[in-house]
Amino acid sequence: MKSAEEDAFGYTPNVTLSLPLSAPCLPSQYHSLQSSPTISVTEPHLHQGNFDSPSPQDELRASGYYSSPRPNGAPALESPRIEITAYSQFAEEEVEESALPVAKRVNSIVTLTLPNADGYRDPSCLSPASSVSSRSCHSEASSYESSFSYNYDNSPQNSPWQSPSVSPKGSTLALPGDAHSPAGSPRTSITEDTWMGQRGSRPNSPCGAKRKYSFNGSGTPHNKYPYSPTHSPGLSPQTSPRLSVTDETWLPNTNQYTNSAILAAINALTTDGMVDLTEGIPTKARKTSLEHSAMLSLKVEPLSEEMGHSELCTEDRPGLKKEGGYGGGFLDVPQHPYSWAKPKTYISPSLPALDWQLPSSSGQYSLQIEVQPRSHHRAHYETEGSRGAVKALTGHPVVQLHGYMESEPLTLQLFIGTADDRLLRPHAFYQVHRITGKTVSTPSHEALHNNTKVLEIPLLPENNMRAIIDCAGILKLRNSDIELRKGETDIGRKNTRVRMVFRVHITQSSGRMVSLQASSNPIECSQRSAQELPLGHNFQPDSKVLFVEKAQDGHHLWETEAKVDRDGSKPNTLLVEVPPYRNQRLSTPVHVNFYVCNGKRKRSQYQRFTFVPATGENHSLDSMSYESALHC
DNA sequence: CGAGGAACATTA
DNA sequence: TAATGTTCCTCG
Numbered sequence: 247m248k249s250a251e252e253d254a255f256g257y258t259p260n261v262t263l264s265l266p267l268s269a270p271c272l273p274s275q276y277h278s279l280q281s282s283p284t285i286s287v288t289e290p291h292l293h294q295g296n297f298d299s300p301s302p303q304d305e306l307r308a309s310g311y312y313s314s315p316r317p318n319g320a321p322a323l324e325s326p327r328i329e330i331t332a333y334s335q336f337a338e339e340e341v342e343e344s345a346l347p348v349a350k351r352v353n354s355i356v357t358l359t360l361p362n363a364d365g366y367r368d369p370s371c372l373s374p375a376s377s378v379s380s381r382s383c384h385s386e387a388s389s390y391e392s393s394f395s396y397n398y399d400n401s402p403q404n405s406p407w408q409s410p411s412v413s414p415k416g417s418t419l420a421l422p423g424d425a426h427s428p429a430g431s432p433r434t435s436i437t438e439d440t441w442m443g444q445r446g447s448r449p450n451s452p453c454g455a456k457r458k459y460s461f462n463g464s465g466t467p468h469n470k471y472p473y474s475p476t477h478s479p480g481l482s483p484q485t486s487p488r489l490s491v492t493d494e495t496w497l498p499n500t501n502q503y504t505n506s507a508i509l510a511a512i513n514a515l516t517t518d519g520m521v522d523l524t525e526g527i528p529t530k531a532r533k534t535s536l537e538h539s540a541m542l543s544l545k546v547e548p549l550s551e552e553m554g555h556s557e558l559c560t561e562d563r564p565g566l567k568k569e570g571g572y573g574g575g576f577l578d579v580p581q582h583p584y585s586w587a588k589p590k591t592y593i594s595p596s597l598p599a600l601d602w603q604l605p606s607s608s609g610q611y612s613l614q615i616e617v618q619p620r621s622h623h624r625a626h627y628e629t630e631g632s633r634g635a636v637k638a639l640t641g642h643p644v645v646q647l648h649g650y651m652e653s654e655p656l657t658l659q660l661f662i663g664t665a666d667d668r669l670l671r672p673h674a675f676y677q678v679h680r681i682t683g684k685t686v687s688t689p690s691h692e693a694l695h696n697n698t699k700v701l702e703i704p705l706l707p708e709n710n711m712r713a714i715i716d717c718a719g720i721l722k723l724r725n726s727d728i729e730l731r732k733g734e735t736d737i738g739r740k741n742t743r744v745r746m747v748f749r750v751h752i753t754q755s756s757g758r759m760v761s762l763q764a765s766s767n768p769i770e771c772s773q774r775s776a777q778e779l780p781l782g783h784n785f786q787p788d789s790k791v792l793f794v795e796k797a798q799d800g801h802h803l804w805e806t807e808a809k810v811d812r813d814g815s816k817p818n819t820l821l822v823e824v825p826p827y828r829n830q831r832l833s834t835p836v837h838v839n840f841y842v843c844n845g846k847r848k849r850s851q852y853q854r855f856t857f858v859p860a861t862g863e864n865h866s867l868d869s870m871s872y873e874s875a876l877h878c
Numbered sequence: 879c880g881a882g883g884a885a886c887a888t889t890a
Numbered sequence: 891t892a893a894t895g896t897t898c899c900t901c902g
Contacts, residue, residue, distance in 0.1 A: 624881080629897055634880050683879080725895070726888090739889075739894065772894080773883085881901085888895070 597751055597761065600661060600698055601671035604749065604763035610649035613750050613762040616712070617644035625676055625722040625771040635681040635719050636746065636769065642716035643766065645748045650711050656750055658713050660701040662720060663747035664736075665768035670747060672698035674728050675738040676771060678746075679719035690717040697731075705750060720744065720771055742772035 598604060606613050617638045626633040636643060645658060662676045677699040680692045691702040701718055705711045725738030746766040753759045 626880095627896060631879065685879095722896090742894090773896095879902105883898100883900085885898075886896080888893105890891100890893080 606764040612648040613764045619643040622770045625720040646712040656705040658703045658705045659749040665743040665745045677721045679721040681719045688717045
């Protein structure tokens with residue numbers, strides 16, 4: 247964010263948090279490993295814990311909370327170092343399964359504390375997501391049940407710093423140009439660009455972040471879920487005292503926690519639940535920013551855009567051109583087998599907000615990611631064509647709900663979540679992108695939940711409640727656009743890792759609904775090619791290496807760069823410093839391959855080496871030490 | 879399309 | 891200036 251802009255718009259980018267920075271940052275947690283028993287990954291070669299990112303499920307189960315590694319003001323993480331000795335040798339193959347990490351995170355319950363916004367933005371923070379100091383995580387309920395009465399104050403599930411849920415309204419950012427203004431002009435509205443996915447190219451505007459936006463847009467509170475329930479359940483948002491509080495706090499400088507809590511409350515109390523994207527936040531937004539008639543969240547993608555977007559509006563325009571085959575019928579509410587038209591079957595009057603942490607299993611039910619997505623998927627910008635669906639090492643990700651014996655189909659929701667050390671929440675800079683085409687076998691439906699796109703996929707009993715996720719791509723939103731959103735505290739730079747988050751809401755015979763959630767391993771979404779390296783030959787001090795972790799089949803699980811330095815204390819040994827890339831921590835003692843580039847970007851021009859962890863555990867990037875082996 | 883690679887732009 | 895972010899281009 248540019249100060250100039252801030253001034254110009256009279257708003258402070260940094261959300262002002264009313265709570266004192268807290269920060270109980272428990273170092274031990276950060277370094278301790280965490281076991282992730284709850285995540286089910288069928289693929290043995292996948293290194294689930296590669297990034298050591300906590301799975302929401304784990305967190306929840308542990309009833310612990312997860313603290314940020316770096317409290318506000320604390321020095322930035324030091325670059326982890328990996329020792330490389332050029333002479334040792336290890337077969338690349340050794341790598342494979344040794345990997346499994348797992349970490350056990352010490353959990354402790356802490357009262358919810360809010361992060362200090364300023365600290366959060368502290369330049370010293372390499373990781374945009376690292377400043378949150380702590381948060382509590384309630385786990386009393388093993389699962390979210392609609393009938394529950396949430397205590398928002400205590401509900402740690404509410405992610406205070408969750409960005410996406412923050413109201414997009416930006417009255418102060420209004421621009422002369424209306425969102426509706428015809429194209430041609432640079433993006434005038436986030437809506438347009440962000441959600442519409444304009445293909446048009448936007449010249450690299452020299453003004454980049456300086457662009458001003460109008461959040462108005464078309465916004466018409468249209469699009470209700472095609473199958474949105476018409477009635478409203480007993481819970482009435484309006485009756486909630488907390489909601490009223492919310493409204494009042496829903497101001498420019500309101501602390502996010504409040505906003506989030508409100509959102510959660512709204513979600514929980516809203517009759518239509520998630521279904522009604524137009525409710526809740528939008529309302530609040532209007533209150534605080536009258537100038538904006540419409541909220542981003544209310545917007546629907548234009549029909550002209552990618553196919554499938556129209557579904558959001560199908561309510562009014564049934565029979566819009568549907569994708570061939572699978573997509574079409576599926577979306578047509580009425581007679582379809584899965585009948586999206588039957589809201590009550592899977593729609594709860596009070597679905598939990600997307601930033602709430604939910605368990606992956608409850609009672610007999612268990613939502614599992616049978617096949618994890620690959621650790622890298624280059625997201626596409628609106629200015630690009632789709633880059634396809636997220637893939638898995640073998641085909642596509644697969645998700646399955648176990649323990650469900652009913653014959654009623656359910657809806658599996660998917661959205662792109664964060665992959666940092668904080669609680670899982672919708673990612674502000676990435677959105678799921680519905681993929682359609684001949685190669686896609688799974689029908690899907692796109693919906694908006696606040697500022698988050700949610701892909702809905704049918705979970706059918708005939709398929710054993712198993713879904714192959716071959717219809718989900720990832721869209722990258724421009725950092726400058728998102729960062730300008732009022733209330734947004736996350737920064738996009740170097741915040742390129744995401745997780746696929748799946749949810750399913752099961753209505754039990756008792757009438758209660760159980761919501762489960764499972765999130766994938768982290769997925770790096772940036773292009774990230776190795777940098778050109780000024781390297782003479784092999785290990786040269788100051789040279790850089792491409793740090794790569796590979797799966798058995800040779801696919802990359804992830805990669806990052808590192809610099810090579812000489813370790814003064816050990817002859818023949820060089821240290822590779824791995825940048826604290828977004829605070830990612832190496833899961834465990836995994837064997838890793840790294841490549842040394844000799845000046846070209848071509849992978850073929852890298853010389854490959856393999857790291858083998860020297861000791862085996864409790865490594866976090868900032869402390870691990872690997873012995874390396876020249877492998878080629 | 880759907881990748882992969884890069885040039886060009888913006889930041890830190 | 892190096893590292894990242896975005897937009898373009900090209901190829902199968």
